[in-house]
Amino acid sequence: MKTILLHSVKILFPGSAFYDQTADVLIRDGKIADVSAQISAPGDDTLVIDGHGKIFAPGFFDLNANLGEPGDETKEDLASGSAAAAAGGFTGVATQPATHPPVHSKSEVSYIINKSKGFLTDIYPVGCISFNREGKDLAELYDMSLAGAVAFSDGTKPVGDSGLMSRAMLYVKGFDGLILSYPEDSSIAGKGKMNEGVMSTYLGMKGIPPLAEEVFISRDLFLAEYNDSKIHFSTISSAGSVDLIREAKKKGLKVTCDVAAHHLVLNEEVLEGFDSNYKVKPPLRTSKDSEALLEGLRDGTIDAVVSQHTPHEIEFKDVEFEIAAFGITGLQTVLPLVLKAGLSPALIVEKLSVNPRSILNLPVPALEKGEEANFVLFAPEEEWVLDENTNRSRSSNSPFMGTSLKGKALITGNKGQVFSW
Incomplete structure (x- = not known):
């Protein structure tokens, strides 16, 4: 996972000091490196993402x-x-x-x-x-x-x-x-x-x-x-x-x-x-x-x-x-x-x-320094189409194929890996 800086995301991690607030999140080597009101990019190789209007959650x-x-x-x-x-x-x-x-x-x-x-x-x-x-x-x-x-x-x-x-x-x-x-x-x-x-x-x-x-x-x-x-x-x-x-x-x-x-x-x-x-x-x-x-x-x-x-x-x-x-x-x-x-x-x-x-008695991912970054960044207002290009399943038996949908998981991260559209 690259170093990722999420600017101005709304945080909805239960238990976080920044819950329901807008803040910056820095993820390095698959772990939470920092959470603060404002963070500067630590290097040129950092992927900076504008998080305005987006939700950062477990x-x-x-x-x-x-x-x-x-x-x-x-x-x-x-x-x-x-x-x-x-x-x-x-x-x-x-x-x-x-x-x-x-x-x-x-x-x-x-x-x-x-x-x-x-x-x-x-x-x-x-x-x-x-x-x-x-x-x-x-x-x-x-x-x-x-x-x-x-x-x-x-x-x-x-x-x-x-x-x-x-x-x-x-x-x-x-x-x-x-x-x-x-x-x-x-x-x-x-x-x-x-x-x-x-x-x-x-x-x-x-x-x-x-x-x-x-x-x-x-x-x-x-x-x-x-x-x-x-x-x-x-x-x-x-x-x-x-x-x-x-x-x-x-x-x-x-x-x-x-x-x-x-x-x-x-x-x-x-x-x-x-x-x-x-x-x-x-x-x-x-x-x-x-x-x-x-x-x-x-x-x-x-x-x-x-x-x-x-x-x-x-x-x-x-x-x-x-x-x-x-x-x-x-x-x-x-x-x-x-x-x-x-x-x-x-x-x-x-x-x-x-x-x-x-x-299931499984731990809920936490937003704390040093914790594994297990998260989703989603945009409630972003529209996209489920079709043969965006469908990741081997099957396509959905009544929503070919239709425009509102609400998109932009980035999903876990175990040092990231999926992004």
Whole structure:
């Protein structure tokens, strides 16, 4: 990393003496060298950047991304996923275990950690709850934790066996592990393709009601209370889910949750054109649900925003809506979407930088002399276009391809490396 001097940036590093102030930041050899009201360039080889109107914050952290490898490298491999993450301002990513083979033993965990060591973006494996994601037997939870798994989930395969989920919550308490629950009652969701309601009736498609999500949130809250265990809900999508978690937090339960960025700004009405790039799971719901999710972010009910990055080859998406795969690529579009949703820069940093790491008991990057420079410099007002030239993912299944987006991660830095546009 070159010596970099950032002039007049707005600092949003929690705990910094310069928090919410405009100052200069000097980065040398990948470390914070100085933070002051005004710093002169130490030499001709210093890269000086005008930071007026730009935010300097801890690098973003994504709690939910699918990076494909091992086994699905044609969708995304660890290198391309890391590149897309860096372009989106992320210096840390928790990668989901829905790979081939699944991440259900220490071998897969070690493979991901060793393969990604040299990347700018830190890759943290999430291990499976159940062996082979089958929902029958517990996977090697403790061994995976020792190998470096930061949490446990079966991805978008909900754990239907209540006894298994209860045992998983109880078991991980022994080593302060965390279960990530994808809440969906498959017997209610059935073969639904979108949100159940007026729009699904109008389009003649089978729907997935919010009830499918809310039933499992209720179940897992009961299990967490019974076992006095932590629980984290991934990608909640309905107003009812927000209410359930809000009440659970008031009761003192150890519950956290996140929401996918696209659920904040999109609703079921965009499906009228049958564009399969809008087909996600949980499905896009109503505008009232989106409003409730935003309110949940503002009042602290929802702890984090995630990308739910789910890349697919063209043959999985350029087909009829009914048979298209669920998911969109999202690592590069999280920032523009949360800005479009109306989140303030301070709230963005809380939901994208601070809380995700706190949920996983990972340290939040600090702005102190001598500390490793783990940061993102982003411009809330800068516009850019997501296209084949700017897309860093191996896949392009995003409804935002070819559109102008406002909000850009200009520079991402970590481990002595820098990505800049």
